[in-house]
Amino acid sequence: MKRYAKFAVCGACAGLANGFFGAGGGLFLIPLFIRWCGLTEEKAFPTSVFVIFPLCVVSAAIYFANGAIDFVFALPYFIGGFSGGIVGGKYFKKIPAGALRRVFGALILYGGIKAAFFL
Amino acid sequence: MTFLLALSAGFIAGAISGMGVGGGTLLVIYLTFICGVSQIESQGINLIYFLFCAAPALVFHIKNSLVEIKPALFSIASGVVAAAAGSFLASYIAVSTLRRFFGALLIYIGIKELFFREKPAEKGRAD
Numbered sequence: 043m044k045r046y047a048k049f050a051v052c053g054a055c056a057g058l059a060n061g062f063f064g065a066g067g068g069l070f071l072i073p074l075f076i077r078w079c080g081l082t083e084e085k086a087f088p089t090s091v092f093v094i095f096p097l098c099v100v101s102a103a104i105y106f107a108n109g110a111i112d113f114v115f116a117l118p119y120f121i122g123g124f125s126g127g128i129v130g131g132k133y134f135k136k137i138p139a140g141a142l143r144r145v146f147g148a149l150i151l152y153g154g155i156k157a158a159f160f161l
Numbered sequence: 162m163t164f165l166l167a168l169s170a171g172f173i174a175g176a177i178s179g180m181g182v183g184g185g186t187l188l189v190i191y192l193t194f195i196c197g198v199s200q201i202e203s204q205g206i207n208l209i210y211f212l213f214c215a216a217p218a219l220v221f222h223i224k225n226s227l228v229e230i231k232p233a234l235f236s237i238a239s240g241v242v243a244a245a246a247g248s249f250l251a252s253y254i255a256v257s258t259l260r261r262f263f264g265a266l267l268i269y270i271g272i273k274e275l276f277f278r279e280k281p282a283e284k285g286r287a288d
Contacts, residue, residue: 045232046232046235047235049232049233049235049236050235050236050238050239051239052236053235053236053237053238053239053240053243054239054240054242054243055243056236056240056243057239057240057241057242057243057244057245057246057247058243058244058246058247059247059266060208060240060244060247061243061244061245061246061247061248061249061250061251062247062248062250062251062262063204063247063251063262063263063266064189064201064203064204064205064207064208064251065185065186065188065189065204065207065208065211066183066185066186066266066270068183069183069186069270071236079232081229084227085227085228085229087227088218088219088222088223088225088227088228089227089228089229089232089233091215091218091219091222092219092222092223092228092230092233093233093236093237093240094211094215094240095211095212095215095216095219096237096240096241097237097240097241097243097244098208098209098211098212098215098244099212100241100244100245100248101208101244101245101247101248102205102208102209102212104245104248104249104252105201105204105205105208105248105251105252106205106209108252110199110201110202110204110205110252111202111205111206111209112202115198115206116206116209116210118164118165118167118168118171119167119168119170119171119174119188119192119206119210120171120209120210120213121168121171121213122167122168122169122170122171122172122173122174122175123171123172123174123175123178123188123210123211123213123214124175124213124214124216124217125172125175126171126172126173126174126175126176126177126178126179126184126214127175127176127178127179127213127214127215127216127217127218128179128217128218129172129175129176129179130175130176130177130178130179130180130184130214130218131179131217131218131221131222132179132221133179133180143274143278144274144275146177146183146187146274147270147271147272147273147274147275147278148271148275149187149190149271150183150186150187150190150267150270150271150274151267151268151270151271151272151274151275152271153190153194153264153267153271154263154264154265154266154267154268154269154270154271155264155267155268156194156264157190157193157200157260157261157263157264157267158260158261158264158265158267158268159264
């Protein structure tokens with residue numbers, strides 16, 4: 043397949059996931075970029091953020107139009123996210139974290155089982 | 162106090178997102194389980210939160226020429242259409258169903274993180 047067509051397919055997958063789950067676009071995009079499109083790991087993450095950003099704008103607008111977001115309640119998360127994003131971006135190259143990722147994985151798995159089977 | 166707690170949760174999630182691990186997913190879990198926010202609203206909050214969180218990092222990445230801009234534009238073109246479709250679908254189905262789907266996604270991520278993590282040294286390859 044032509045290189046740009048591959049990127050278009052990746053974008054469609056990420057968009058669908060991102061709109062439906064309101065999260066997780068990068069989860070699909072980063073591995074696809076690396077394994078299928080041949081991007082280096084160094085570029086795959088930044089490029090995926092660049093792609094997901096406008097997708098989030100579109101999805102957020104639709105969620106908002108459907109009345110799903112309370113801005114006053116959410117404001118501190120936005121402020122915290124902004125400052126956290128600066129810190130995380132700065133140290134992005136230094137992710138250590140075998141143990142950290144295991145904790146993350148366990149937490150997510152626990153959350154998933156709870157959400158899927160115990161409403 | 163509630164404000165401070167929310168601020169810290171946002172900050173921690175933001176720092177994790179900035180490192181590329183999936184802070185947004187954790188934020189949705191936090192909002193639904195701990196704060197009792199509905200699945201659909203948590204997802205909506207996460208979408209906007211991501212814009213705030215990713216903007217500073219993105220400026221930095223573009224400056225450092227780490228973004229493959231031209232091919233990315235193709236992903237964006239198809240992605241925005243798919244994002245609209247996904248968002249409408251999420252708003253259309255029952256919140257409890259959405260939550261189960263989200264749970265399935267989490268189980269997938271969790272298993273992948275715990276048992277099938279990519280080796281840090283793995284290099285990208287071109288087909």
